[in-house]
Amino acid sequence: MHRIGVFVCxxxxxxxxxxxxxxxxxxxxxQPNVVFAADYPYMCSEAGQNLVQDTIREQxxxxxxxxxxxxxxxxxxxxxxxxxxxxxxYMVEIANIREQCSWIHKDKVSGTEKAMILARxxxxxxxxxxxxxxxxxxxxxxxxxxxGGIAGIQTALDIADAGFDVDIVEKQPTxxxxxxxxxxxxxxxxxxxxILTPKMVDCAQNEKIHIYAFSEVESVSGFVGNxxxxxxxxxxxxxxxxxxGCGECVEKCPMKKVPNEFNMGLDNxxxxxxxxxxxxxxxxxxxxxxxxxxxxxKCGMCSKVCGANAIDYKQQDExxxxxxxxxxxxxxxxxxxxxxxxxFAYHQSPDVITSLELERLMNAAGPSNGTLVRPSYLxxxxxxxxHPKKIVxxxxxxxxxxxxxxxxxxxxxxICCMYTAKHAMLIRDKYPDTEVYVFYxxxxxxxxxxxxxxxxxxxxxxxxxxxxxxxxxxxxxxxxLDVQASDLISNEQLHINADLVVLATSIEPDKxxxxxxxxxxxxxxxxxxxxxxxxxxxxVESPTAGVFLSGVCxxxxxxxxxxxxxxxxxxxxxxxxxxxxxxxxxxxxHSDELMCNGCSSCEKVCPYGAIxxxxxxxxxxxxxxxxxxxxxxxPAVCQGCGACTVACPSGAMDLYGFSNNQIMAEVDAICR
Amino acid sequence: xxxxxxxxLISGVDVLKCMRCGKCSAxxxxxxxxxxxxxxxxxxxxxxxIEPLLSSESLYKCLSCFACVERCPRxxxxxxxxxxxxxxxxxxxxxxxxxxxxxxxxxxxxxPQQLLMSAFRxxxx
Numbered sequence: 001m002h003r004i005g006v007f008v009c010x011x012x013x014x015x016x017x018x019x020x021x022x023x024x025x026x027x028x029x030x031q032p033n034v035v036f037a038a039d040y041p042y043m044c045s046e047a048g049q050n051l052v053q054d055t056i057r058e059q060x061x062x063x064x065x066x067x068x069x070x071x072x073x074x075x076x077x078x079x080x081x082x083x084x085x086x087x088x089x090y091m092v093e094i095a096n097i098r099e100q101c102s103w104i105h106k107d108k109v110s111g112t113e114k115a116m117i118l119a120r121x122x123x124x125x126x127x128x129x130x131x132x133x134x135x136x137x138x139x140x141x142x143x144x145x146x147x148g149g150i151a152g153i154q155t156a157l158d159i160a161d162a163g164f165d166v167d168i169v170e171k172q173p174t175x176x177x178x179x180x181x182x183x184x185x186x187x188x189x190x191x192x193x194x195i196l197t198p199k200m201v202d203c204a205q206n207e208k209i210h211i212y213a214f215s216e217v218e219s220v221s222g223f224v225g226n227x228x229x230x231x232x233x234x235x236x237x238x239x240x241x242x243x244x245g246c247g248e249c250v251e252k253c254p255m256k257k258v259p260n261e262f263n264m265g266l267d268n269x270x271x272x273x274x275x276x277x278x279x280x281x282x283x284x285x286x287x288x289x290x291x292x293x294x295x296x297x298k299c300g301m302c303s304k305v306c307g308a309n310a311i312d313y314k315q316q317d318e319x320x321x322x323x324x325x326x327x328x329x330x331x332x333x334x335x336x337x338x339x340x341x342x343x344f345a346y347h348q349s350p351d352v353i354t355s356l357e358l359e360r361l362m363n364a365a366g367p368s369n370g371t372l373v374r375p376s377y378l379x380x381x382x383x384x385x386x387h388p389k390k391i392v393x394x395x396x397x398x399x400x401x402x403x404x405x406x407x408x409x410x411x412x413x414x415i416c417c418m419y420t421a422k423h424a425m426l427i428r429d430k431y432p433d434t435e436v437y438v439f440y441x442x443x444x445x446x447x448x449x450x451x452x453x454x455x456x457x458x459x460x461x462x463x464x465x466x467x468x469x470x471x472x473x474x475x476x477x478x479x480x481l482d483v484q485a486s487d488l489i490s491n492e493q494l495h496i497n498a499d500l501v502v503l504a505t506s507i508e509p510d511k512x513x514x515x516x517x518x519x520x521x522x523x524x525x526x527x528x529x530x531x532x533x534x535x536x537x538x539x540v541e542s543p544t545a546g547v548f549l550s551g552v553c554x555x556x557x558x559x560x561x562x563x564x565x566x567x568x569x570x571x572x573x574x575x576x577x578x579x580x581x582x583x584x585x586x587x588x589x590h591s592d593e594l595m596c597n598g599c600s601s602c603e604k605v606c607p608y609g610a611i612x613x614x615x616x617x618x619x620x621x622x623x624x625x626x627x628x629x630x631x632x633x634x635p636a637v638c639q640g641c642g643a644c645t646v647a648c649p650s651g652a653m654d655l656y657g658f659s660n661n662q663i664m665a666e667v668d669a670i671c672r
Numbered sequence: 673x674x675x676x677x678x679x680x681l682i683s684g685v686d687v688l689k690c691m692r693c694g695k696c697s698a699x700x701x702x703x704x705x706x707x708x709x710x711x712x713x714x715x716x717x718x719x720x721x722i723e724p725l726l727s728s729e730s731l732y733k734c735l736s737c738f739a740c741v742e743r744c745p746r747x748x749x750x751x752x753x754x755x756x757x758x759x760x761x762x763x764x765x766x767x768x769x770x771x772x773x774x775x776x777x778x779x780x781x782x783x784p785q786q787l788l789m790s791a792f793r794x795x796x797x
Contacts (some may be wrong), residue, residue, distance in 0.1 A: 342701065343743055363764040400691065401745030408745065441693040470741060471698025486694030488711065 002127050005036040006119065007052055007063045009043035016041075018102040018111040024067060027116050031123045035059050044074050044498050056085035063091050063126040067119045069098040076291040088131030090657060096121035124669035132586035137636040139225040139582055143573050144169065147330035149177020150559060151198050151551025151566045158570030160208035164431055164577045167322065168203065168230055169212045171512065174279035176200055177332055181262065181356060183363040185559055186422040192559075193278060193365075200280040213281055214261035216512070218319060220327070222521040223610075223637035224546030225582045227324045237286035237294065237317040238272075238558035242310035243275060243276040245282030249302035249632035253576040258290045260367075263473045264357040265373060267367035272302045276365060284310075316648035327520060329530055329542070330550040330566070335505040336398045340406040341434060344503055349475040350375040351388075355416065358423055361447045369401065372427060374500055376479065385479070391427060392483045393420050393438040394470045400441065409506045411527060414556035416418055416504035417444045421457045423502065428461040437464045439485050439497060447558070463521045464539065466494070473501050513553055518658065521608050522547045541568040544608065545639065548572050570626050576657050587657035588638035589645060591631040595616075595652035598629035602644035602653050610637035611644060675760065676720040683756030687718040689746045695748040696740035705733040710740045710750040717753055722760075731758040732795065733768055762797050772794035 006028040021039040036059045041065055045380050055061060064087065071094040072668060099114040105111040120150035143159050143418040148170030161164040167174060177400035182192040203209050208380035218230040252357040262275045271290040274282060284302075292299035293313055303311040333654035335354055338346055343615045346352045351374045353361070364370035377386035395416055395572045401408035411576050417440070424436045443465065445451040457463045468486030476482055476497075483496040509528045522542040530549045534542040540549050551562045576582075592601070593616065603611045612634065615627050631652070633644075644653045645660065654660055673681070678688070696710035703709055708716065708730045716725055725731070731754065740750040761767055770791055779788075 281681070396693070396745070402689075402747045405747060441691060467694070469693040469695035469698050469745075471700070484696035484698060486711070487696040488692070488697075491709065491712075493697060493700070493709075642794050 001063045002033040003035045003060055003296055004031075004033050004063040004065065004126060005052070006034055006065045006067065006123065007043055007048075007050070007055075007067065008037070008039040008097075008119070010041045010556040013042065013103075015098050015102045015115075018105050018108055019097055019115040020112040021115075023112055024097070024115050024119055027050065028119050030065075030124065031120060033127060034123060035369055036061070041324075041635070043068050044077055047397060049077070052078065053085035055080060056087050058591065061591075062085065062656050063129060065093050065095060065119065065122045065126055065216060067095040067097045067115065067122070067172070069095045070094075070100070070189065071308075076485040077578060078589065080454075082374070088133075091126065091129050092134040093122040093126040101469060102425070113214070115524045118172045119441075120672070121666040121669040123253050124665040125662045128659065128665055129657070132656055134586040135584045135635050136581040137223075137225055137584065138581055139577060140227070140323045140575050142227055142322070143326045143328065143577060144217075144227070144322070144324040145328045145330055145550070147177070147332055147551070147553070148172075148175030148203075148211065148213070148329060149332045149551060150179045150196060150199075151332065151562045152328070152330035153196075153203055153409050154563050154566035155330060155548075155550045155570045156571070157199065157206070158203055158210050158410070158567050159573050159577075160206050162570075162574040162578075163208070164574065165208050165210070166387045167212060167231075167324075169217055171214070171216050171234075171287040173214045173236065173273075173283070174200075174275050174281070175203060175213060175279065176278075177561065178274060178356075180278075181264070181359055181363075181537070181634045183359045183366075184426060184594050186418045187447075187449045189422070189426070197278040197280075204280045205250060211281060212320070214285060217516060217519065221609075222323075223248075223634065225325045225576070227325070227327055227546065227581075229324055231320045231322065233318040233320060235317050236283065237288070237291070237311065237313055237315045238284045239312050240281060240283045241346045243283040244308050244310075245279075245284065246305065246307070247284075248275060248305045249284055250274060252301050252305045254299065254301060255290050258287060263360045263367045264354070266357060266360055271531045276576040277465075286311075286313075294663055320383060326546050326548060326576050328548045328550050328569050328573060329513070329516060329520065329553050330569075331510045331516060333507040333556070334510055335550040336407050336409065336508050338398060338407070338503065339502075341397060343472050344394065344470070344501065345473040345475055345481070346503065349473075349481060349501075351475075351479075351481060351499065352420065352473060352503065354417060354503050354505045355423065356505070358502050360424075362423075362426065365661075370403075372431060384648070385499075386430065388434060389557060390435045390496065391424075391437070391486075391500045391502065392470065392496055392497050393424060393436070393502045393504065393630055394442045395420060395438065395504045396469070396506075397503040399504075404509065409508060409527060409558065411504045412444060412556075413504075413556045414444070415507070418453065420502075421445075421454045421463075424463040425453075425461045426455040428463055430455075432563060437466060437483075437498075439466050439468055439470050440466075441469060443520075447560075462574065468494075507552065509553055520544060520547050523607075540565055540572055543639075544578065551576075569579070571592050582636070584636055585640055587655060588635050589640065589642070589653055589655050591633060592652045592654065593628075593630045595650050596630040597652070599649060600631075601647040601649060602631055605643040605647040607641065607643065608637050608639050610634045610639070674720070675722040675726070676717060678760055679717050679722060679753065679756045683749075683750050683752040685714075685717075685749050687714050687748065687753065690718065690748045691746055693745060695698055695743050695745060696748075699739045699743045700733050701737060701739065703735045706730040710734075710754065713753050713757065714748060714750050715767070715779045717757070722757065725757045726745060726761045730754075734758075758794070764793060768796040779794070 025039040142165040253270035259265040354672040360366040398408040399413040470485040472484040474482040548569040
C-alpha cells in the first residue's frame with residue numbers, strides 16, 4: 001500500500017489568487033492512499049522543502065505529489081529534497097497548477113476545479129511509480145569541431161587550453177573560413193587577417209589540436225561521451241607531410257584559368273594552388289577539375305619542380321575513424337545565390353557586386369591589390385574611369401523577404417547594416433571624391449559602439465543614407481548603371497547614375513549543415529540553422545546530448561558574437577569532458593522482448609537513433625528454441641521522448657517514469 | 673461596409689505585411705505621373721485614409737504592369753490595392769472613368785483595338 005503526501009503551493013499569489021489552495025489540499029486528503037495533504041506559501045523555499053522532508057520521515061511516505069509550477073522549474077528541487085529524506089527521487093510527481101492552470105485562468109471556481117483535476121491525475125500516477133536509478137556511461141576525452149572558421153578555431157583553442165584533445169575538420173584546403181576573405185572588421189576597423197592569422201597559427205602549433213583540412217565528416221554514430229566519427233580526408237594529390245608550401249609548383253603550373261574562389265571569382269588561380277599566403281596548413285592542393293595531368297595525363301610540371309617530391313597524382317581519399325566525447329558544429333554560412341533577383345542586374349553587369357566581392361576588391365591581397373576599381377576595369381586599372389565615382393549600396397538583398405521562391409530569407413541577416421557602414425566609411429576615407437549612397441529599410445545597429453559607428457559614417461564621412469529601396473538597376477550604354485530607387489522621406493523616385501552597385505546579400509547556413517544535422521540527429525529550423533536546446537537558457541547546446549553549436553550555424557552573428565558563442569560552446573564541452581562518467585536520465589524507453597514483433601516501427605520514429613534490432617534466442621512453450629528479431633534500446637542515447645511507445649503496435653515499448661499504465665491512470669483520473 | 677474594409681475585401685491584400693521599404697515605388701514606371709505612389713496606396717489603405725485616393729487621378733495612371741507585385745519582398749501586392757481602390761471608385765453610380773462617348777476622340781490609327789477593350793475593362797463597371 002502506498003502512503004502518499006500531497007503538498008499544494010501558493011506561489012505567493014501566483015497560484016493562490018486564482019486557485020483555492022486550501023480546498024485543493026482538503027480534496028487531495030480524501031484521495032485513496034493519501035495520508036497527508038497540506039498547503040504552503042512557497043513550497044520551493046527551504047522551509048517548504050523541510051516540510052516535505054519532515055513529512056516523508058514522519059509519515060513514512062512512499063510517494064510525493066507537489067502541486068506547484070512547471071516541472072521544468074522545480075522538479076529537480078523536490079526530487080533532491082525527497083532523496084535527502086531517503087525517498088527515491090523518482091517517486092516525486094509534479095502537478096503543474098501554475099503555468100497550466102492559475103496563470104491562464106481568471107475565474108477562481110474553474111481554476112480551483114482544474115487544479116483539483118490536475119492534482120488528482122498526479123496522485124493517480126504516483127501510485128504506479130517505481131523507484132528508478134540512472135545508469136552511467138564513460139566519456140571519451142576528445143572533442144571534434146566541425147568547421148574551421150573563426151567559430152571552430154576559437155572553440156578548439158579554448159577546449160585545448162583546458163587540456164583536452166580536439167580535432168578540427170575543415171572542408172576547404174585551409175582553416176580560417178569567411179573571416180580570411182574579410183578586409184577590415186567593424187566597429188574598430190582592425191584588419192581581419194591581422195587578428196585571425198595568429199589564431200590559425202596557434203591552432204597549427206597547439207599539441208592538443210589536430211587539423212583535418214580538406215576533409216569532411218562522412219558518418220557519425222554513438223552517443224554523448226561515446227561518438228564514433230568517420231572523416232574523409234579528400235585527396236589533395238600532394239603529400240601534406242612533405243610539402244613545404246614553397247609555392248614553386250604554383251609558380252610553374254601552366255593552367256592559369258581557374259576561377260579563384262578565394263577572391264570570389266574576380267580573378268584566376270592555378271590548377272595547383274595555396275588559397276592565400278597565410279593558409280594553415282600551408283600545403284598545395286591540386287584541383288582535379290582543371291589539372292592537365294589528372295585530366296589527360298599530360299603535363300607533370302608541378303611534380304618536376306617540386307624539390308620535396310610531394311606531388312602524388314595517385315593519391316586517394318582516405319577514411320579515418322576516431323572516437324569523441326563531444327561534437328561541436330561550426331559550419332558557418334555563405335551569401336545566398338541571387339540569380340533570381342533580376343532587378344539588380346547582377347549577371348548583366350560586372351560592376352554590380354556582392355558585399356563579399358567588395359571585401360576582396362578592397363583587400364591588399366585581393367585581385368586589385370587593394371585599389372578600389374570597377375570590376376569591368378580590373379585589367380585596365382590605369383584608365384581614368386577605373387575608379388568608381390558614384391557607388392550605391394543596397395541593403396536587405398534577399399533578407400527580410402517572404403519571397404522564398406527567389407531564394408530570399410525571412411530573417412534579418414544581422415551583419416549587413418554594420419559592414420555596409422564600414423564599406424561606405426572606408427571608401428569615403430580613402431577616396432573622398434567618391435559619392436556614396438546607402439539605400440536602407442531600417443538601419444539596425446544594436447551592439448557596443450555600433451550605432452556610434454553608423455552615425456560616424458553619416459556625420460563625419462558624409463555618406464548619403466536614403467530611406468528606401470532600390471527597385472531597378474539598368475546597365476547603360478556608357479558602362480554606368482542607372483539605379484532607380486525610392487526616397488521615402490522626400491517622397492521621390494530617384495535615378496542615380498552609379499559606377500558601382502554593391503548588394504548587401506543575405507546570408508544562409510552552409511549547405512553541408514543539413515546533411516551534418518541528419519548525421520548528428522541534431523534538429524534544425526526551417527532556415528537550416530541548428531536549433532538550440534533552449535533559446536535563452538541553453539543557447540550553445542543542441543537538444544541532442546553531446547552536440548554543441550558555435551557561430552553562424554545557429555543563427556546570423558558578427559565576429560564578436562561568434563567568438564563569444566564559440567567560447568561558451570567550448571566551456572560546455574569542457575564541462576562534459578571533465579566528467580569521468582555521465583549520469584543518464586532513467587526515464588527512458590525499454591522493450592518487452594516477449595511482446596516485440598520485430599516490425600521496426602520504433603526504430604523508424606526514433607529521432608536519436610537509440611533503437612537497434614538484434615536476433616535473440618527464445619525458449620518456446622514446447623521447449624524448442626526460436627530466434628526472433630527484437631528491439632533493443634541503447635539507454636545512453638535514449639532521451640525519453642516516447643515516440644517509440646506511441647508507434648509500437650504491440651505495446652512492447654514502454655517508458656520508465658511515463659509508462660502506458662501511468663498515462664492511462666492519469667487520463668482515468670481526469671475523466672473521473 | 674466602410675471603404676477600408678471594401679478595398680481590403682476586393683483586393684484580398686493584407687496591408688499589414690508591408691514593412692515600408694518603398695521598393696514598390698522604386699520600381700514603378702508610372703511614378704512621376706502619380707500623385708499618390710504605390711507605397712502610399714498601401715499605407716493610406718492601412719490607415720483608412722481612402723477618400724483622397726478615390727478622387728485621385730493616380731488611380732488611372734497605374735499601368736497594372738505588376739512590377740511592384742513582382743518585386744515586393746513581403747508579398748504585399750500593391751497593384752492589387754490600387755486596382756481595388758479603382759474598382760471601389762468606378763463601381764459607384766455614374767463614376768465610370770471611360771465612357772463610350774469619349775472613345776472617338778481617343779482613337780487614332782496607331783491605337784490597337786485591344787487597348788480599347790482592356791481600357792473599358794479597367795476603367796468602367
